[in-house]
Amino acid sequence: MVSIGEFGSKIKENISRVIVGKEKTIERVLAVLISGGHVLINDVPGVGKTMLARSLAISLGLEFNRLQCTPDLLPGDVTGISILNLKTNEFNFRKGPIFTQILLVDEINRTTPRTQSALLEAMAERQVTVDGRSFQMEKPFFVIATQNPVEFEGTFPLPEAQLDRFSISLTMGYPDEQSERKLLKGISDEHPITSLKPVSGQDELDSVLKQVKEVEIEDSVLQYIISIVNETRSHRDIQLGVSPRGSIALMETARALAGIRGRRFVIPDDVKETACDILSHRIIIKPEARLMRRTNRDVINEIVESLPIPINNEKT
Incomplete structure (x- = not known):
């Protein structure tokens, strides 16, 4: 049986053949996948968001679909529609692109809030209801959604309920000079993703998903998570704090990250490293804080830095 660490290492190495210099981002996306969450990536075009999703699907040998959102996209275009079969005089359901694994x-x-909400049930409950009938999603079902922060005209900001469904909000950022040089030298007649091969499969992934639940988390680390979250609910600059769903996401992602790094237990650094990415999109800061040019990430970082890190003497 492959361990979480071995699984993570070979997936990261394989994806890094296509996505250069973004090991931390790859690690966190993988952690969210095996913890059962979903990812939101906010970044400019051309930094590799689509390639990251495709590389992950290929590396794991999973089904992959891409949904390009536009203002005229309808909920039925996402979930699927019922079509009348003239031979049987019955309605047959034709599945939409949401029925995939990644x-x-x-x-x-x-896309419009109406269509955005079509994703809500699938992301939260792993099922889609159309015309009163429920259809189960594939296992795993993992959503990577992207937003372009440059274009604001004709966009519909995600409501808080939708944002809260994403375990983590990431930015990939531009590559550094060394990574970009490596990227340019690696470009040949064909894109690196065309030669990418699966290095794992459904059976290994199922095993890893079970192992993640067995990663230990001490009471002191749990209290650290609770302290961070509670502080968001009383902070002077925060209008709406983190919900219990955010606490769960922080705990589960920290567990997965510990496993990927070859540990069977969570340490406070696993929580501290990911807290900003997991919690910043779940809060609403007050207007006066925005006037002072403070961002959600600024406030979460301030909270994390202000709290003492628990010292665990039992684990080494």
Whole structure:
């Protein structure tokens, strides 16, 4: 049986053949996948968001669909529709692109709230209801949604309920000079993703998903998570704090990250490293804080830095 650490290492190495210099981002996306969450990536075009999703699907040998969001996209275009079969005089359900294992929802904020909400049930309950009938999603069902922060005209900001469904909000950023040089030298007649091969499969992934639940988390680390979250609910600059769903996401992602790094237990650094990415999109800061040019990430970082890190003497 492959361990979480071995699984993580070979997946990261394989994806890094296509996505250069973004090991931390790859690690966190993988952690969210095996913890059962979903990812929101806010970044400019051309930094590799689509390639990351495709590389992950290929590396794991999973089904992949890409949904390009536009203002005229309808909920039925996402979930599927019932079509009348003239021979049997019955309605047959034709599945939409959401019925896959890894779904890339590109530029999610360009489609209407009505269509955005079509993703809600699938992300939260792993099922879709159409015409009173429920259809189970594939296992795993993992959503990577992207937003383009440059274009604001014709966009529909995600409501808080939708944002809260994403375990983590990431930015990939531009590559550094060394990574970009390596990227340019690696470009040949064909894109690196065309030669990418699966290095794992469904059976290994199922095993890893079970192992993640067995990663230990001490009471002191749990209290650290609770302290961070509670502080968001009383902070002077925060209007709406983190919900219990955010606490769960922080705990589960920290567990997965510990496993990927070859540990069977969570340390406070696993929580501290990911807290900003997991919690910043779940809060609403007060207007006066925005006037002072403070961002959600600024406030979460301030909270994390202000709290003492628990010292665990039992684990080494």
